[in-house]
Amino acid sequence: MKITNFAVKNYQFTLIIFLLFAVVGVLTLFTMPRSEDPTIHPPEYLITVIYPGTSPKDMEEQVAKPIENKIYGLENIDKMLTTIEDGVAAIQVKFKYGVDINNKYQEISTEINALKNSELPKDIYLVKTEKISSSDVKILQAALVSDNASDKLLRDQADILKTRLEKITNLKEVKYSGMPEQEIRVDVQLDKLAQLKIPLNIVAGSLQSEAADIPGGSINLDSKVFNVKTSGKLKNVEDVANTVIYNANGKIIYLKDVADVSYKSEMVNHIIRLNGHRSVLVTAAMKDNVNIAQVQKEFLPIVDEFSKGLPSNIKLVKTFDQANMVSQRLGHLGFDFGLAILLVAITLLPLGFRASLIVMISIPLSLAIGLIALNLLGFSLNQLSIVGLVVALGLLVDDSIVVVENIERWLREGHSRMDAILKGTKQIGVAVVGCTATLVIAFLPLAFLPDAPGEFMRSLPMAVITSVLASMVVALTLVPFMGSRILKTHAHGEGNFFLKQLQKFLTYSYRGIMPRALKYPKTTIGISLILSAFAFFLFTKTGFKLFPTSEKPMFLINIKMPLQADIPESDRVTKLIENELKQHKEIVYYTSNVGKGNPQIYYNIHQQDVKPDFAQIFVQLDDEASPASKVALIKQLREKFKSFPYAKIEVKDFEQGPAIEANIVVRVFGEDPDTLRKLSFKVEDILRNNPGTVYINNELNTYKSDVKIEINKEKARTLGVLTSDVDKVIRMAVAGLTVGDYIDDRGDARNVVLTLPKDKFSNLDAFKNLYVNNIQGVPVLVNQIATISFETSPTAINHFNKSRFIKVTSLTKEGIYANDVLKDIVPQLDKLKMPPGYYYKLSGEAESEGDALGGNFLSVILLSAFLFIGVLLLQFKTFKGIIIVLSIIPLGILGGVVMLLITGHPMSIVSIIGFIGLSGIQVKNSLLLVDFTNQLRAEGYSIDDAINKAGETRFLPVVLTSITAICGLIPLAWNPNPLIAPLAIVLIGGLISSTILSRIVTPVMYKLIPPSIESI
Structure with missing residues (x-):
């Protein structure tokens, strides 16, 4: 091949270029953006x-x-x-x-x-x-913990840390939460207003006018421009209290005459505790396309220095630091990679030391070039791209081994070193290019997965594609160049001791089988078809879960209180849950958030907004806790809280993939609320009666009660009162009204809030003392024009594309998959008798799978299939050759499925990727056998002789590549990460079965339908 000739003859240039790639690859490894998850911008x-x-x-x-x-x-x-x-x-x-x-x-x-x-x-x-955006995830969560520090002190310290962290350019959205801000509260005394007949909206208007800060503009004096400043903002409680609100018959009424004005904290709507102790959380996210390890180096000194200067009664605890997780994950993978390289080196012993050295150098160099390409394409080093590089490790050794082994064979046959290098590479080169093309095309559909799942997964197939392409270039250039310098001719044609033993083992293993298989080809293919059918049957037994559960040692506990529970009641129940968590020594931190969700620390779990009847506990185990121990604890806690009397307690693990509300979500569409509610009960019963469901939630199970103030519009018109004015006064009294702001001692703007004392609303009589001005300015009692009553209303209303729907959701029990539950409940849902215009749709995992695997993805699969066949046609120029090559794929699937069943992993997006990679390797191995058989027939060998010689000659590199790939994948199969282990398990199982069976099936298929040599 020309590229090989150029690389060998211009060896100095080749050496410099690849040294450059090696140096740039190392620099890229340390400088490219690094994060836990891919950054996506849907x-x-x-x-x-x-x-x-x-x-x-x-x-x-x-x-x-x-x-x-x-x-x-x-x-x-x-x-x-x-x-x-x-x-x-x-x-x-x-x-x-x-x-x-x-x-x-x-x-x-x-x-x-x-x-x-x-x-x-x-x-x-x-x-x-x-x-x-996925970059909204907090990479840092630190708690300021104190049981006795004042609200103001805790708030001020959190603000100081926030200000310091905001100066780091690579951080964004630095916030603190869990401590209400200070405000000036104006608690209006209704009885005094009623006595003076002053409407509440007059008080609000006076305060708003006093708090207004309107610039005075500018004037020109003596050729200079001066800004004109007027009264400015309110400064303190005295300013607010001395506001004139009314002038009654010459008597001035001040705000302090009718209201209590004081500094107070805002209404508490979010309480935070760390391990049961009062806390404030300070969190920060990271900007896009930066290295998380570098960002950690920037913020750690600031956090440590700040911690040293804290008052003695406040402690800083850094509970969550994503950089440590990324470092730990990369460290584990680095160890696995090193172990894999060692095992690969051992399996290469049959090639000899010099040949093995060439292959060992080509592996990291191929990965380095792939990493450079990945960085240039805009991808970061994250858990998905790392998985891609792991897959590539099992694939990219093939090219170098095949080329080196073929060169070695030529040397053992007595050819000169240069002839062996150039002719041996040329003989195998076209097959190497064809094999690489089929691998790239096999992974192409994954690079074009649609929508958010596609963008999230894209770095994985791209890491494989870039690394495999790099390995092809290395195999056709660097490997021949190095071979021309360090390989030597052999005195003995049989090779070294290890090669002789391996060759002897392979010859002995197939000595009795091959003649019979070739003698009875139809029987052999019949057995192969039975095994293939069995493989597809086993598919139905593995279960299916598109995205696996996270292996991280952390989970969430959601506390859902009865409707309309307030913050104190939610807090009381949360403390009961905390008491249980204290008993589990494996729990390092539990961060309780009452009235709101924990800040977002996982890419597909968004923070629940303010909700008084909700609480969430973020539970963290020891960093070295195994996934199995976490699953066991979750199961134990679920059982413990199953019959909890005061609230619904949901213990939820984190999931990979796009955000979903629950494993199973049934949406029922229609317009009438009462009809929807009746249908929701029927759906709920179906889910509740299924043994695989847990945490069934129906939002319409209970209605809540609201206070309704019905305005008599005829009376209001008679008295000259505008309905909108009544609404404003009611709202001001109930929810409070921000009428302006003041500047606190840190220079920050804080609210001035007009409201009524909460104790005044212990009953509905407070509404009787509310006044509203009519259009003539005369005060009118609200209860003169309105009646007060209770009414029921739904807790939530949902729309999808403007259509109203209700939803019933459910999680699945441990070890049970949503698809298995759906197989049972969908027929029951189909039997529901719904009125015209009412229908149901599935969401949750079912919708996520449809989005990920439908639409454009099917089109890309079809296109890739045609490209796949096209490449093989270019190689063989006959459909018979394609059929022979592809016939081995089901046998590899058999091994992959069996290994999934043995290890207990379901079919998932990760295992699908494994099967795609496996099919590429199988085609590659089969292609090597068929291509060499064709070459031998073209040289004059009979079909039987060509089949036998090709099997003996080419099966050795096939076995070597398979063994090295398996050994390289063994450490990864033990990895606890569900984004890595299933993939390695599929490849190992498939490589074992396909390697063993391809030696039989491929030659037999070739004998049954031999391609025409004239067309090749």
Whole structure:
């Protein structure tokens, strides 16, 4: 081959180029972006609207529907999922992949801003639009722990650490949580307002006017420009208390005359404890495309220095540092890689020391070139790309071994070193290129997986493709060059001791089988077909779970309280759970979050927003805890909390793959709430009666009670009162109103909030003393124009693409897969009698699998199949050759499936990748046999002689490549990471079965349907 001739004859140039690749590869390893998970930027956005005190029904009509109508009209919308609860609406918007992410963000922001100025209520507390990105995951979570420090001291210390961390350029979203901010609270005395007949909206208007900070503009004096400053912001409690709110018959009424004004902490809506002790969390995320190890070097000194300067009653505990996990994972893989290299070196002994040395040098060099290409393509070093490099380790040794072994064979036959190098490489070169092409095409569909799963997984197949292509280049250039320098001619044609023994073993093993197999080819193929059918039968017994469970030594406990439980009640129950966790010595940290979720520390688990009847505990085990011990603890805790009396306790492990709400989600669509509720009970019964389900949740199981204030519009019109003014006064009294801000002693703006003392709302009589001004400014009692009652309403309302639905969710028990449960429940769901216009759809794992494996992926699979066949046609120029080569694939699948069953792993995206890689290796091995058989026939050998000689000659490198791949994969099969072990297990099992059987099946198939040599 020309490239080989060039590399050998210009050896100085070849040496320099590959030394350059080696140096750049090492530098790339230490400098390329490094993170735990791939950074993905899906065209997905989250619109969150917070409107405290608003029922789900009102949120739906006043907030959700106007936003949905606007956003759904944008181009390239894929999905829109809306969740509406008390005072909160969350709208997840997903566009089709390929759109400009920033442009779509601007479009959404423009529409939301327009709605804020038109259709949305003016007193909404918060409307925010966020891009969803995997880089939002916190890489650092530190707790400031103290049982006796004041709120202000803890808050100030957290703010100091936050300010210092914000100065690190590679960090973003540095926040602290768990401690309410200070504010000036204006608790209005209703009885005094009623006595003076001062409407509450007058008090609010006076405060807003006093708090307004309007720039005075600028003036020109003596050719200079001076800014004009006016009164400025409120400064302290005295400023607020002395605000004039009313002038009654010449008597000035100050705010302090009708209200208690004081510094207070905001309403507590998020309580944090670490191992049962009061805490504040400081968290930080990392920017895209940076090295997490380098970022850790930047923030650790700051955190350590800050910790030393803390008051004696405050302790800093760094509970979560993702950089340590990444380092630990890379360390384990580095050890596995080193062990694999050692085992590979041992298996190469039959080639001899010099030949083995060439192969051993080619392996890290191929990986280095693959790593350089991966970095240039914009990928980072993460758990998926590392898995890809692991797969590549089992594949890329093949090319070098095949080339070296063929050169060695030529040398053993007595050829000169240069002839052996050039002619031996040329003889095998076309087959090597064809084999590499088939491998690349085999992994191509994975590089084109659609949507978020595709973007998440893409670095894995790309790592394989770049490394395999690099190994081909190395095998055809560096290997011949090194061979021309260090290989020597052989005095004995049989090779060294190890080669003789291996050759003798292979000859002896197949001596009795091969003649019979070739004598009865149809019987042999019949047995092969039976084994193939058995392999596909075993597929149905493995179970299927697209993305595996995480092996990390951590999990979550979700505490779901009865409806309308408040923060103190949720906190009481959380403490009971903490008491149980204290008994388990294997638990290092448990971080309790009452009223809110833990900050996001895993890429597909987003933080639950403020919810008084919810709590979450983030549980961390020792770093060296095994996945089995974690699973056992989860099972034990689930059993312990199964009948917990005060709340529903869900112990949940982290899952790989895209975010899903639960393993099984059944959505029932329709418009009438009562009909939907009845259907939800039927769906719930189906799920509850299945033995594989756990933690069944039906949002419509119970309704909540709301206070309804019904305004008599006829009376209101008669008295000249505007309905909107009544709504504002009620809202101000119940939820409070931020009327301005003041500057605290750290220079930060804090809120001034007008509200009523909470003890005044122990009953509904407080509403009787509320006044509202009519259009003439005359105060009117609210209870003159409104009646107060209770009404029931749903706890949540859901929309999908603007259509209302209810959902019933369930997790699956340990060892049971969602697909197995769905096989049982789907027929029952199909039998449900639903009214016209009502129907169900599956979400959860079922939807995730459909998104990942449907649509474009099937098209790419089809395209890859044609490319695969096309490459083989170029190689053999006949369909018979293709059939012979592909006939071995089912036999490799047999070994892979058997190994999955033995080890207890389900079929997953990882094992699918293993089977894809396995098919490439099998085709490669079979192709080597068929290609050499064709060459021998072209030289004049008969079919039988060509089959026998090709089997004896080429089966040796096939066995060597398989053994080296298996030995390289053995350490990885023991790895606890479910993204690595199943893949290695499939490859090992498949290589064992296909290597043993290919020596029989491929020659027999060749004899049955020998390709025409004239066409080759």
